[in-house]
Structure formats: structure tokens, C-alpha cells
Amino acid sequence: MIRIAAVGDVHLGEDARGRLRPALEHLGDHADVLLLAGDLTRHGALDEAQVVADEFADLPVPVIAVLGNHDYHSDKQVEITDLLMERGIRVLEGTSVTLRIGECSLGIAGAKGFGGGFAGKSGSVFGEPEMKAFVQHTVEISDRLRAALAELDTDIKIALTHYSPVADTLRGEPPEIFPFLGCYQLAEAIDATNVDLAIHGHAHFGTEQGVTAGGVRVRNVAQPVIGSAFAVYCVEGGQ
Amino acid sequence: MTVRGEHIVVSGDVATEQRRAEISEVLRDVAPDMVIHNDIRVVCADEPTRREELR
Ligand SMILES: [Fe+2]
Ligand SMILES: [Fe+2]
Numbered sequence: 001m002i003r004i005a006a007v008g009d010v011h012l013g014e015d016a017r018g019r020l021r022p023a024l025e026h027l028g029d030h031a032d033v034l035l036l037a038g039d040l041t042r043h044g045a046l047d048e049a050q051v052v053a054d055e056f057a058d059l060p061v062p063v064i065a066v067l068g069n070h071d072y073h074s075d076k077q078v079e080i081t082d083l084l085m086e087r088g089i090r091v092l093e094g095t096s097v098t099l100r101i102g103e104c105s106l107g108i109a110g111a112k113g114f115g116g117g118f119a120g121k122s123g124s125v126f127g128e129p130e131m132k133a134f135v136q137h138t139v140e141i142s143d144r145l146r147a148a149l150a151e152l153d154t155d156i157k158i159a160l161t162h163y164s165p166v167a168d169t170l171r172g173e174p175p176e177i178f179p180f181l182g183c184y185q186l187a188e189a190i191d192a193t194n195v196d197l198a199i200h201g202h203a204h205f206g207t208e209q210g211v212t213a214g215g216v217r218v219r220n221v222a223q224p225v226i227g228s229a230f231a232v233y234c235v236e237g238g239q
Numbered sequence: 240m241t242v243r244g245e246h247i248v249v250s251g252d253v254a255t256e257q258r259r260a261e262i263s264e265v266l267r268d269v270a271p272d273m274v275i276h277n278d279i280r281v282v283c284a285d286e287p288t289r290r291e292e293l294r
Contacts, residue, residue: 003290016254023286030287197293204252217293224252227283232290 002101002156002237005030005061007230008037008201009222011070012055013048020055023229028060030232032101036089037201037221038068038112038162041080049080057087062099064090066110068162068202092160094144096152104237107152111145113163113200114138116183123179138183146189155237159190159198159216168210169220170203187212196235242273250278 005027010020027034036056041048049071056063065084067077081091090097092110099106116123116138123135149159164170164182173181181203190198191214198212201222208225210218221231241248247266253259263277 001292011254013254015257019254019284023284026286030290223254223282223284224280226287228287229284230287232287234290234292236294 001234002033002104002106003031004033004035004158004197004199004233004235005230006035006037006199006219006221006233007223007226008162009039009068009204009224010036010052010055011039011042012051013042013045014051017051017054020229024056024059027230031061031230033061033099033106033108034059034063034230035108035158035160035199035221036063036065037160037199038066039070039201040065040068041071044071044073044076044080046076046079046083049076049083053084053087053089056089062090063088064092064097064108064110064160066092066112066160066162068112072112092148094141094148096148098152098154104156105154106156106158107154108158108160109145109148109152110160111141111148113145113161113165113186114141114183115163115180116185117179118167118182118184121178122184138185142183142185142189145186146192149189149193149195152193156235157193157195159186159195161186161198161200162202164200164203164206164210164218164220165190165198166210166212166218169200169208169218170206172205172207173203181206187214190214190216197233245272246274246276248276248278252280252282254282256281
């Protein structure tokens with residue numbers, strides 16, 4: 001059994017420095033790995049990312065992250081990624097990481113994801129170039145996530161995104177904005193690749209639990225949703 | 240944010256008490272004659288008290 005700690009949408013900045021650190025001190029007692037589901041900063045500024053790096057560096061377990069839309073806001077996503085990587089925080093974007101935890105191998109593939117909407121209420125690559133570009137971004141990111149997941153050959157497989165693969169975990173958000181909160185293409189990638197658990201953030205007013213059409217459990221770990229420094233999920237390997 | 244007559248109600252979540260207070264300040268600045276209800280919550284950053292076993 002592997003214990004997965006996860007949190008998203010911590011939205012840190014200088015004024016929130018150290019806020020999570022007390023709870024993280026005992027992380028090793030709770031979990032084998034920590035996943036960060038994006039929106040680590042408020043506005044994607046480098047000084048905010050520095051706070052994120054300080055908050056999550058040098059923990060007793062590996063820390064794996066994806067960025068969120070807020071982390072892109074200042075066009076510094078590459079610099080933020082480098083800064084976090086330098087401090088030992090693995091940032092995934094259409095990529096994966098494999099960890100060995102005891103007898104078990106754990107694979108995590110991650111991508112920011114994007115909006116686009118869900119079954120019957122989604123955008124498509126049609127019409128104006130702006131609309132095509134929007135949905136093309138959705139499709140490309142989902143394809144990259146699918147390829148990264150397909151590559152993994154591990155006992156347990158986790159998909160980590162910022163945007164949601166399902167509408168279930170958006171309950172509580174206004175339905176009008178669902179197309180900006182996630183897309184069905186992410187779930188298709190997850191359902192095609194034998195994933196054990198899908199973790200996402202972004203929907204601050206959503207709910208924690210959902211499931212894909214293919215029966216993969218989905219958890220929204222946006223910090224306001226889980227109401228703690230992180231959530232912990234225990235996953236049995238080798239189903 | 241919801242406006243009802245003289246009342247402004249704001250809700251949502253922020254990471255710190257200071258960010259919550261700043262929102263009240265800004266609202267008082269831009270709408271000095273309105274009654275402000277700040278229902279914004281500071282997100283809990285404590286250790287979790289439970290874990291979920293997925294089978
Ligand atoms: Fe967020
Ligand atoms: Fe977000």
C-alpha cells in the first residue's frame with residue numbers, strides 16, 4: 001500500500017510564507033510521496049515561487065508537482081519550473097516520474113490540463129481561430145498526458161493535473177464555468193491507460209470525490225475543498 | 240460577491256487572515272456607504288485528521 005499526500009491551490013506568496021510548514025514537518029509519518037496539483041502561487045510571480053520552493057523543499061518524501069493557470073499568469077512558468085526543480089521539486093508537464101516505495105513501484109504522470117468542458121457541453125475545434133486554438137490546447141495537453149501515462153509500467157499509476165478530468169468534482173461551482181474548469185479529454189487519457197487514481201485541483205468550490213466513465217477514482221485536492229494542509233489517499237498496488 | 244440593497248456580501252477562501260482583512264479594507268474604500276459582510280474563510284492548513292483507503 002502506498003500513501004499519497006496531495007494538495008493543490010495553496011496560492012502562496014510572501015505573506016503566506018511558512019503557513020504549511022508546521023503541518024509538513026510530520027509528512028513522513030503520513031505519506032510516502034507529496035503531490036502538488038498546481039496554482040502554487042497567486043500570480044505566477046518568481047518571488048511567490050520562491051516561497052513555494054522554500055515551503056516544499058527538503059521534505060522527508062519526494063515532492064511531485066504540476067503548475068496551474070495562476071502559475072502561468074506572469075509568463076514565468078519556465079523560470080518557476082526551473083526554480084522548483086533546483087530545489088528538488090519535480091515539475092511534470094506531459095512527463096512522468098517513477099518512484100520505488102518499498103516493494104511497490106509508483107508512476108506519476110502529470111500535466112496542467114486545460115478547460116474545454118464535458119460530455120455534450122464542450123467546445124470543439126471549429127469556427128474562429130481563437131476557438132480552435134483554445135480547444136487545440138486542450139487536445140494537445142491531453143494527448144501528452146495520455147502518452148506519459150501509457151509509457152508508465154508500474155504497480156500503481158497516478159494522473160496528476162490542475163484542471164479536472166470530470167464534472168463530478170466540480171459540484172458546488174457554478175455550472176456556467178465548468179468548461180473553464182476541466183475537460184473530458186483528460187478523462188479519456190486516464191481511462192485509456194490503467195490509472196489507479198486521478199488527482200486535480202483548480203475547483204476551489206468543488207467537491208473532493210468523483211469518478212471517470214471508466215471507473216477511475218478522481219480526487220479534487222484544492223486546499224479549500226480538503227480543508228487541511230494536504231489529503232492522504234492509500235492505494236493498494238497491483239490490481 | 241453579492242449585492243443586496245445596502246449590503247455587500249463577499250464569500251470564498253484565502254490563505255491568510257491578512258488577505259481576508261485586505262478585502263474588507265478595499266470594499267470599505269470603494270463602497271464607504273455600504274454595509275459589508277466579509278464571509279470569506281481562511282483555508283485550514285492543519286495536518287489532516289483522516290485518510291482515505293482506496294480499494
Ligand atoms: Fe486555484
Ligand atoms: Fe486554477
